[in-house]
């Protein structure tokens with residue numbers, strides 16, 4: 426298979442918000458199929474059209490490239506109201522997705538009582554800082570065999586019976602607060618109304634993708650969230666409810682592993698996390714604040730300030746191993762410009778005083794870990810650099826240490842928000858794709 430026909434997965438290696446949107450946007454014109462396979466409208470990315478930005482949460486990136494067919498796989502959970510609003514916003518800017526969009530009939534719906542349950546839990550002592558979009562309850566209903574799938578919308582006569590078991594369980598859990606839930610009939614009617622214009626897009630995405638693969642279409646798989654938020658491989662229980670790492674791609678599309686050729690892992694040149702949970706890199710000082718302000722580290726979906734710290738090599742190395750990453754895209758290097766010193770977390774000091782790079786499986790054990798930081802000389806500016814040979818020596822030294830610590834080479838380096846601001850590393854699998 427020629428490199429140019431590579432089917433590629435783009436996966437986040439930290440706690441999300443690594444800048445996957447920019448990379449997908451750069452790459453998607455080279456692909457015929459762009460696929461989302463997990464998550465829902467907890468994700469968020471912004472695409473810029475004629476200087477104006479459109480926020481997208483569920484529509485796959487690639488919407489702006491007329492040659493891309495967009496697929497929402499079975500592993501996704503969908504809020505149809507939000508999806509329709511995104512389609513409307515795109516249409517108003519001249520991007521009509523008619524004829525190039527398919528939603529899996531096996532994807533699950535996010536319903537009003539899922540959102541109510543998410544918010545109710547987040548109001549209590551055990552909150553984990555979710556996005557409040559009903560993601561957890563929608564996946565929970567899926568696993569509990571009480572989920573409602575897009576295909577069920579094609580059988581309106583049985584829809585109330587499909588929704589009822591989950592709805593009744595939520596009412597029980599909410600107790601007196603269930604009074605604010607819409608009546609079951611209102612949920613069904615609202616859903617049928619919203620779904621009506623979307624019915625023609627519902628289909629068998631697995632067959633669609635198998636056919637596209639056999640035909641030799643290039644397929645881009647767009648991950649949402651990231652490995653440290655993966656329900657199995659992340660910092661459980663402070664995670665999202667899907668498999669954001671590589672395994673989720675196969676269960677979330679129905680394609681076999683051999684349909685995938687390369688895996689590009691995306692990481693920022695530093696680390697951020699939004700929401701609660703283990704985050705040893707967190708800096709509560711002026712440097713942390715500087716990263717937040719310069720990097721504009723505020724959530725796309727909820728606007729919450731992100732927690733910021735130095736690049737955490739042990740967590741990123743864990744993500745590289747979990748996903749079998751072939752190459753790294755290191756984003757936002759320019760955010761570190763102008764600092765006297767730049768840190769790299771190479772391990773954690775335990776309560777007993779030893780240094781480890783092993784990640785605990787239990788949230789309680791993270792509390793004892795203190796980051797072991799290696800400091801590097803800072804540099805003046807990398808902003809807008811397009812060839813890695815032009816990088817300041819100090820930036821080179823930092824990136825070399827980063828690569829050594831995660832044991833994966835860099836394929837792409839982003840040096841600013843604009844499309845042109847970045848370097849494709851020569852000789853890597855990305856070079857023929859992005860040339």
Ligand code: IMP
Nearest residue numbers: 441467468554555556560664665699700
């Ligand atoms: P949920 O996905 O809304 O259930 O939230 C669970 C955790 O995942 C929370 O810490 C959220 O802040 C985090 N999360 C979910 N989606 C994203 C994302 O796209 N970027 C960053 N964090 C996210």
